[in-house]
Amino acid sequence: MTGTRSNTPAKLGASAWPKALRSLRLNGDLLLIFLPVAAYYIVFCYIPMSGVVMAFKDYKLLSGIWGSKWVGMKHFNMLFSTPSFFEVLRNTLVISLLKLAFGFPAPILLAILLNELRGQRFKRVVQTISYLPHFLSWVVLAGIFIQFLSPSTGPINILLGMMGRPSIFFLGNKATFVPTIVATHIWQTVGWGSIIYLAAISGIGVELYESAMLDGATRFQRIAYITLPGIMPTVTVLFILGTGSILNAGFDQIFNLYNEAVYSVADIIDTYVYRRGLTGMQYSYASAVGLFKNAIGFLLVFATNMIARRMGDSSLW
Amino acid sequence: MVTGNTRRRNAIRKGAGETAFDALNITFMLLMALSIIYPFWNLALQSLNDGYTTINTLRLWPVKPTLFNYEHVLTNPYIWSGYRETLIRTVFGTALNLAATILGAYALSKPYMPGRKLWMLMVVIPMFFGGGIIPTYLWNVQLGLRNTRWSLILPGLVNSYNMIVMRNFFQAVPKDLEESARIDGAANLRILISIYLPVSTAVLATITLWIMVSHWNAWFDATIYINKAELYPLQVVLRRILLEGTQQLMDISPTAAETSQTASPNNIKAACVFVCMLPIMCVYPFLQKYFVKGTLVGAIKG
Numbered sequence: 001m002t003g004t005r006s007n008t009p010a011k012l013g014a015s016a017w018p019k020a021l022r023s024l025r026l027n028g029d030l031l032l033i034f035l036p037v038a039a040y041y042i043v044f045c046y047i048p049m050s051g052v053v054m055a056f057k058d059y060k061l062l063s064g065i066w067g068s069k070w071v072g073m074k075h076f077n078m079l080f081s082t083p084s085f086f087e088v089l090r091n092t093l094v095i096s097l098l099k100l101a102f103g104f105p106a107p108i109l110l111a112i113l114l115n116e117l118r119g120q121r122f123k124r125v126v127q128t129i130s131y132l133p134h135f136l137s138w139v140v141l142a143g144i145f146i147q148f149l150s151p152s153t154g155p156i157n158i159l160l161g162m163m164g165r166p167s168i169f170f171l172g173n174k175a176t177f178v179p180t181i182v183a184t185h186i187w188q189t190v191g192w193g194s195i196i197y198l199a200a201i202s203g204i205g206v207e208l209y210e211s212a213m214l215d216g217a218t219r220f221q222r223i224a225y226i227t228l229p230g231i232m233p234t235v236t237v238l239f240i241l242g243t244g245s246i247l248n249a250g251f252d253q254i255f256n257l258y259n260e261a262v263y264s265v266a267d268i269i270d271t272y273v274y275r276r277g278l279t280g281m282q283y284s285y286a287s288a289v290g291l292f293k294n295a296i297g298f299l300l301v302f303a304t305n306m307i308a309r310r311m312g313d314s315s316l317w
Numbered sequence: 318m319v320t321g322n323t324r325r326r327n328a329i330r331k332g333a334g335e336t337a338f339d340a341l342n343i344t345f346m347l348l349m350a351l352s353i354i355y356p357f358w359n360l361a362l363q364s365l366n367d368g369y370t371t372i373n374t375l376r377l378w379p380v381k382p383t384l385f386n387y388e389h390v391l392t393n394p395y396i397w398s399g400y401r402e403t404l405i406r407t408v409f410g411t412a413l414n415l416a417a418t419i420l421g422a423y424a425l426s427k428p429y430m431p432g433r434k435l436w437m438l439m440v441v442i443p444m445f446f447g448g449g450i451i452p453t454y455l456w457n458v459q460l461g462l463r464n465t466r467w468s469l470i471l472p473g474l475v476n477s478y479n480m481i482v483m484r485n486f487f488q489a490v491p492k493d494l495e496e497s498a499r500i501d502g503a504a505n506l507r508i509l510i511s512i513y514l515p516v517s518t519a520v521l522a523t524i525t526l527w528i529m530v531s532h533w534n535a536w537f538d539a540t541i542y543i544n545k546a547e548l549y550p551l552q553v554v555l556r557r558i559l560l561e562g563t564q565q566l567m568d569i570s571p572t573a574a575e576t577s578q579t580a581s582p583n584n585i586k587a588a589c590v591f592v593c594m595l596p597i598m599c600v601y602p603f604l605q606k607y608f609v610k611g612t613l614v615g616a617i618k619g
Contacts, residue, residue: 027427027429027430027431027505028431029504029505029506030424030427030429030430030431030505031424031430031431031432033420033423033424033505033506033509034420034421034424034425034430034436036417036420036421037417037420037421037424037440037475037480038436038439040417040471040474040475041439041440041443041475043460044457044471044472044474045442045443045447045448046439047456048447048448048452048453048456048457049443049446049447049448049452050448050452051448051451051452051453051455051456052448052449052452054451054452054455059455064459065452065455065456110349113342113345113346114346116338116339116342117342117343117346118339122343122346125350126346126347126349126350128602128605129350129353129354130349130350130353131601131605131608132353132354132357132598132601133353135530135534135597135598135601136534136594136597137534137535137536137552139534139536139552139553139555139556139559139593140534140552140555140590140593140594142556142559142560143360143555143559143586143587143589143590144356144357144360144590145356146559146560147359147360147363147583147586147587147590148356148359148360150583153363153583154359155355155359155375158374158375159375162374162375187352187353190349191353192612195609195612195613196612196613199613218334218335219334219335219338220338251537252537255537256556256560270450273449273450273451274450277450277451277454278450278451278454278541283451283455286451287449287451287452290449290450290451291449293449294446294447294448294449298445298446301445302445
């Protein structure tokens, strides 16, 4: 890290050294500067990454990852013959797709409506309020919602009681758990998600709106024919990227809100891996499940990133 | 951002349809803001409840408010040790994370960094693929991180995304700024500190805040690596009180027995949540602009 030797950039150096060696001699201190970061990636990313081989072994605590016996595809065969795995995969996809279907359009709508507000101070206050949930952890948010949705003391159920309706145990009931997850997801992300669309809207030329108004276009027409087409490239790219993370159904949220009564609809791949592996100590089986998820997730993210980048010319990216 | 659009639109006379639209829009926005605030307000009311007054009607205002629940929470030593641990991880974790991010971003921003493409690849791959939680956990335990504060700092020391955002910023710094220092024979580290850092305060502030908030809110790492209650950060103390109803963490205060008031677990949990989120709630309105800016920088250059 202490690059005390006086260095000059490569272009000032003049010698007959081969290019690579000369660059190394002149900018070796850059390597020293990078050393802590390289060490971090090796120790905390790549060594654990090499640990995925344990998915093909029978991990024994005493033998360690490398000393344990190879068992080939045993854990993957087990995975594909375990009904609970397909249940978990289905839950992951159902929750993700519902979040995408309802959670994706919400910030777009919010951005358009915010943009139509005339009072700038009012707009700023609404925006600031909508950002609050973004800054809190799901531990805190779970604390809030467990109280808010409580069957006995939660305001929603008190309201239902006043109307003479039976109370609903939103988080403890298989029929209501997933809709509650989707709703609280929207509640948390809608404000923050609107930022990028507002930025895209502000990039639309004012003259478009002015000439539309001179031609007598109404508010709805201006939204439908100027604002929406104007942010469409951003919408498309973000949607493609959103589909790339379809296997991430939201570990933090579900882990803090679910309970045994709703496992059959709430258990997602990440929570399943956690319980099987870290609680149940089925290390190898859980890493096989994790590897399955990461491999498919990698392909999805990679593919969607490529598509998004290819569309990049005409869009924000 | 969009003041230009709106102001000019105001200049044109409004029809009846426009007025109706505005009224509906404002109503809708008010309802949305209310739906976000009300769960917090409901929790605040509950945290001020005295434990005798049962909640069976919808209340918008506290009835017989009491600070009893807060007193109870603040006599809980685990709340204090939680605050201490969270402060430690936030301060030291952020400092180390920022230092590593700056060094890495600087080195990667230089076109003449030896092996630059290879290093970039090394940084980018973990953004797409990881070994998974199980091998990571077993390895970190093998490193002896269990029940140490390092377990909350080292495994997340560098975030590839943050480092790439900062690298992009460094790359945009005009080269002529460093030319004269180069001629004077300054080494890279000196150039980074005396030339790059002073002109990068905007990106440094943004990334520092990102790291700080994520450290403050982090909980999962501590739930798996730490099993000594006195080393729990605040989020984990809260999580155990809320979800596991851990009596050990909730009911050790002597005042509960001494005072005549009943300690309702739900009211105390509500007060706990407030005690934990108050710092963030107070500062976020002032920090949000850095976050907004950072989000857009990341989006455009990512």
